[in-house]
Amino acid sequence: MNNNKLEAPPLSLLDRYRGREFKPLYTTTVTVSGGETGHGRASGVARSNDGNLDLELRLPKELGGSGDGTNPEQLFAAGFAGCFHGALNLLGKRIGMEPDAIAVDVQVAFGRDPMDGGYALVIDVRVRIPGVERAVVEELVRNTERLCPYAKMARQGTVNIVAVVD
DSSP, X not given: OOOOOOOOOOGGGGSOOOOSSOOOSOOOOEEEEOGGGTOHHHHOEEEETTSSOEEEBOOOGGGTSOOOSBXXXXXXXXXXXXXXXXXXXXXXXXXXXXXXXXXXXXXXEEEEOTTTSSEEEEEEEEEEOTTSOHHHHHHHHHHHHHHOHHHHHHHHOOOOOOOOOO
């Protein structure tokens, strides 16, 4: 059993970076294979390169699946919520708050895109910080939107897709 006490990240993560190039601080890779149906979304297996993530993907009932497993939208919502919560927490601590009661709900809707006839995701983020004035929460959320890499990615579209042939 691991007896290490969990710690929040340091406020120094809020320090501005002044470099000219993207500077990776952490990199991970998750590989999805097709599973029973050969379709990663319907029966895939998702595994991280360090082995900490290892789960089966399943289509939700709304998309014709069994609904008895995790789907990519849930994983995306969890990542977005975790990142946004962490950034919000750091910014709250920087102004002297003890934001222990912060809750971040991220709703991800997968659907049809009227712009191109394909598919799109719509993301709704809701933040609750009980006992804090609305104006303070609204300012924290605006600042968190600028800091959180998931929010920046969703707004700016910073995804690199490369075809690799082995």
